[in-house]
Amino acid sequence: MFKLLLCWRYLRTRYIALASIVSVMLGVATMIVVNSVMDGFTSEMQDRIHGILSDLTFESVSVDGMYDAEYHMAEIRRVVGQYIEGMSPTVHVPAMLRYDVNGHTFTRPINLIGIDEATYASVGDLGKYLQHPDNRKQLRFTLREGGYDTLDHQAQDPSKLIPRKQLATAGWPYRREKARMQSQSAMPPGIWDTTIPSSQSVAKTPRESLPDDRINPFAARDANLPQQDFEDPAEHQSAGAVLGIALASVRTSEGEDRFLVLPGDDVRITYPRTSIDPRLEPEASTSVFTVVDIYESKMSEYDASFVFVPLRKLQEIRGMVHPQTNRANVTSIQIKLKPGVDLDEVRDLLRNHFPAQFYGVYTWRDKQGALLAAVHMETMILNILLFLIIAVAGFGILAIFFMIVFEKTRDIGVLKSLGASGRGVMGIFLGYGLSLGIVGAGIGLAAGLAIVHYINEIANLLARLTGQPIFDPSVYYFQGIPTIVNVPTVTWIVLGATLIAVLASVLPARRAAGLHPVEALRYE
Amino acid sequence: MSNPLSIAASQFLREREESERPPRRTDQERNRPAGSTSRASLRRGELPSVANPKALMTARGLKKSYRKGPIQIPVLRGIDLDIRSGEFLAIVGQSGCGKSTLLHVLGTLDAPDSGEVHFEGNRIDNLPAAGRDILRNRHFGMIFQFYHLLPELTTLENVLAPWMIAEGVWTFLRHRRLRRRQASELLEMVGLTHRAKHKPRELSGGEMQRAAIARSLIAGPKLLLADEPTGNLDKETGRQIMDLLGRLNRERGLTIIMVTHDDSIAALADRTVRLVDGRVKEY
Numbered sequence: 001m002f003k004l005l006l007c008w009r010y011l012r013t014r015y016i017a018l019a020s021i022v023s024v025m026l027g028v029a030t031m032i033v034v035n036s037v038m039d040g041f042t043s044e045m046q047d048r049i050h051g052i053l054s055d056l057t058f059e060s061v062s063v064d065g066m067y068d069a070e071y072h073m074a075e076i077r078r079v080v081g082q083y084i085e086g087m088s089p090t091v092h093v094p095a096m097l098r099y100d101v102n103g104h105t106f107t108r109p110i111n112l113i114g115i116d117e118a119t120y121a122s123v124g125d126l127g128k129y130l131q132h133p134d135n136r137k138q139l140r141f142t143l144r145e146g147g148y149d150t151l152d153h154q155a156q157d158p159s160k161l162i163p164r165k166q167l168a169t170a171g172w173p174y175r176r177e178k179a180r181m182q183s184q185s186a187m188p189p190g191i192w193d194t195t196i197p198s199s200q201s202v203a204k205t206p207r208e209s210l211p212d213d214r215i216n217p218f219a220a221r222d223a224n225l226p227q228q229d230f231e232d233p234a235e236h237q238s239a240g241a242v243l244g245i246a247l248a249s250v251r252t253s254e255g256e257d258r259f260l261v262l263p264g265d266d267v268r269i270t271y272p273r274t275s276i277d278p279r280l281e282p283e284a285s286t287s288v289f290t291v292v293d294i295y296e297s298k299m300s301e302y303d304a305s306f307v308f309v310p311l312r313k314l315q316e317i318r319g320m321v322h323p324q325t326n327r328a329n330v331t332s333i334q335i336k337l338k339p340g341v342d343l344d345e346v347r348d349l350l351r352n353h354f355p356a357q358f359y360g361v362y363t364w365r366d367k368q369g370a371l372l373a374a375v376h377m378e379t380m381i382l383n384i385l386l387f388l389i390i391a392v393a394g395f396g397i398l399a400i401f402f403m404i405v406f407e408k409t410r411d412i413g414v415l416k417s418l419g420a421s422g423r424g425v426m427g428i429f430l431g432y433g434l435s436l437g438i439v440g441a442g443i444g445l446a447a448g449l450a451i452v453h454y455i456n457e458i459a460n461l462l463a464r465l466t467g468q469p470i471f472d473p474s475v476y477y478f479q480g481i482p483t484i485v486n487v488p489t490v491t492w493i494v495l496g497a498t499l500i501a502v503l504a505s506v507l508p509a510r511r512a513a514g515l516h517p518v519e520a521l522r523y524e
Numbered sequence: 525m526s527n528p529l530s531i532a533a534s535q536f537l538r539e540r541e542e543s544e545r546p547p548r549r550t551d552q553e554r555n556r557p558a559g560s561t562s563r564a565s566l567r568r569g570e571l572p573s574v575a576n577p578k579a580l581m582t583a584r585g586l587k588k589s590y591r592k593g594p595i596q597i598p599v600l601r602g603i604d605l606d607i608r609s610g611e612f613l614a615i616v617g618q619s620g621c622g623k624s625t626l627l628h629v630l631g632t633l634d635a636p637d638s639g640e641v642h643f644e645g646n647r648i649d650n651l652p653a654a655g656r657d658i659l660r661n662r663h664f665g666m667i668f669q670f671y672h673l674l675p676e677l678t679t680l681e682n683v684l685a686p687w688m689i690a691e692g693v694w695t696f697l698r699h700r701r702l703r704r705r706q707a708s709e710l711l712e713m714v715g716l717t718h719r720a721k722h723k724p725r726e727l728s729g730g731e732m733q734r735a736a737i738a739r740s741l742i743a744g745p746k747l748l749l750a751d752e753p754t755g756n757l758d759k760e761t762g763r764q765i766m767d768l769l770g771r772l773n774r775e776r777g778l779t780i781i782m783v784t785h786d787d788s789i790a791a792l793a794d795r796t797v798r799l800v801d802g803r804v805k806e807y
Contacts (some may be wrong), residue, residue, distance in 0.1 A: 418689055
């Protein structure tokens with residue numbers, strides 16, 4: 001009984017012990033916050049990476065691809081058919097995207113991906129990230145008659161977002177309006193030399209006597225442009241393309257997206273042709289595509305590089321279709337596995353079956369292995385460092401307890417003279433350490449969970465106070481800081497902190513227990 | 525005839541912890557005449573002690589020396605002392621003559637280098653720690669020159685401290701009405717009822733010593749060990765404390781061993797022994 005009472009009294013009268021409570025509390029709170037944020041980031045990132053990458057990617061080593069997707073898919077099905085839920089052939093090729101904004105030509109390196117819109121949805125969540133509701137249900141590479149979302153449909157709280165007003169009119173209405181404006185004022189892009197509006201004919205007259213390439217320094221390039229039929233852009237579109245949002249827009253520091261290209265605009269994509277025909281060297285070729293949708297995975301790496309186009313179109317323009325068999329090459333086959341199947345096991349089965357010099361098989365984790373491993377390592381190291389903070393708090397408790405034991409030496413002697421056992425005296429200090437640990441870890445737990453819950457509000461407040469954005473939505477494509485409270489982790493943190501507090505009190509408690517009553521009574 | 529200490533001790537042990545030493549004694553052992561030693565000491569070939577069977581406490585040949593570096597400083601050089609039940613004994617001596625050490629050895633706070641201490645016919649100086657804890661808790665009361673109240677507790681809680689130490693949380697809470705009544709009665713007896721809720725630092729020296737006396741009596745001990753109880757008090761207050769001790773001795777039959785350097789205080793006791801050169805000189 002005296003242990004409990006004295007513990008309680010010491011806790012209430014020794015304010016120095018509050019210092020150790022505070023340090024335990026801070027350590028616990030920080031650990032909870034850091035772990036929650038790191039877990040949130042990891043899981044959000046994994047979701048997104050996995051949403052874009054299929055479970056398994058079966059690739060040809062050559063960018064020319066492998067001949068006959070059907071044959072390979074049948075072969076894969078033969079080897080690991082029982083694990084497979086869906087497959088879709090794709091062509092991945094590095095390429096270059098160009099478009100004009102206010103007379104400037106923007107050029108961006110991209111990953112051009114030809115997808116089969118019929119089967120691609122069965123292997124990945126591309127649809128989820130598109131801006132047109134109908135495309136989210138079933139992607140079509142034809143321009144829609146408006147109806148694009150002006151608010152990010154993935155956001156949890158759309159009311160806080162800045163509306164993307166430009167998307168309100170995107171689609172055919174925008175394309176028709178643009179075509180009408182251009183036909184009135186200027187030449188439509190790509191047909192500079194063929195149509196000269198009458199209003200400019202006077203100015204052009206002296207140049208017409210000069211050789212063609214001196215009039216227009218880009219004549220050579222223009223001649224190489226794919227010869228479009230120059231159909232009326234108000235009524236026809238080129239092959240559709242889905243652009244990553246970071247390719248199509250810039251994000252201001254307020255988090256507003258300013259679109260440079262909208263669904264309905266034409267873009268030019270330059271890509272390498274294949275060398276399937278042995279007589280020809282591969283060369284770059286350029287085609288015009290019409291943007292039909294914008295793709296926002298919120299993984300900046302993907303949003304700034306992925307452009308999706310129809311598979312068949314890409315195969316044709318790259319020369320991947322065999323002229324006699326009409327069968328086309330693909331560079332990879334995306335495979336989705338049934339839920340619960342071990343990815344690595346299936347990967348290894350495929351690796352054993354297909355020779356490694358021609359084919360690569362990767363899980364989505366392998367593809368982003370470095371990134372995931374880096375995040376994992378970061379979490380580990382942060383945890384170790386933060387646990388050291390709690391350990392420091394433990395040493396604080398150790399020191400403070402030794403002080404208290406010295407201060408209380410006479411009282412310990414009194415307790416012993418009244419018949420308290422060494423174990424009982426030890427119990428006072430162990431109980432004291434335990435209650436410090438529990439109180440500190442408890443307050444830390446509450447504080448940590450509160451911070452996690454209000455983390456975005458806190459980040460905003462700090463940003464306003466410091467004038468420095470803590471969490472810049474133009475850098476991260478998340479609207480807020482993602483957090484996940486992992487109950488086992490939090491439990492371990494709290495238990496670990498309490499245990500450290502108890503362990504730190506063991507030495508002082510043993511010393512108190514071992515005091516000789518007579519010497520303790522004489523102690524001044 | 526039964527042996528009250530071993531009954532109380534074994535009952536108490538049984539209450540507290542089944543496994544704790546010393547082992548419970550059988551009835552046969554318990555019924556052995558007073559003065560016999562434990563079976564273990566018999567096994568070691570020791571003779572039954574020659575303690576005076578009428579004495580409450582007996583010391584025989586107590587020796588104790590302190591070691592200061594290579595030098596041994598003898599403090600007690602063979603003390604023989606009998607304290608009869610109901611006696612008020614004063615031990616006087618100069619500072620540093622070892623009277624406090626003697627009191628600590630008698631009260632099992634310290635162990636003698638050689639010699640024996642018997643309480644109610646049982647040897648107590650070689651008891652294991654748990655047994656000595658029980659003796660101090662239930663059978664001896666102790667008061668000190670500097671009162672030694674616990675500063676975090678109120679007067680009432682200080683008085684209750686021996687019971688809190690003796691009993692676990694649940695037992696104490698179950699008995700708390702009884703215990704509080706006991707404590708209140710004792711506080712009333714020492715005239716501190718109005719100070720029950722005060723912390724020791726709010727009390728005067730005399731009040732603190734009276735609270736300490738109440739604390740020493742709460743468990744109903746037979747023997748009170750007082751270490752210079754008036755040493756830190758003015759004459760008048762010291763007189764009051766001595767009156768209280770005398771009353772306790774007369775009215776309750778409490779046996780008191782008091783250590784003091786002050787002959788005038790010692791004169792108030794029934795019997796005085798003087799400690800000279802680590803030996804007892806009876807007046």
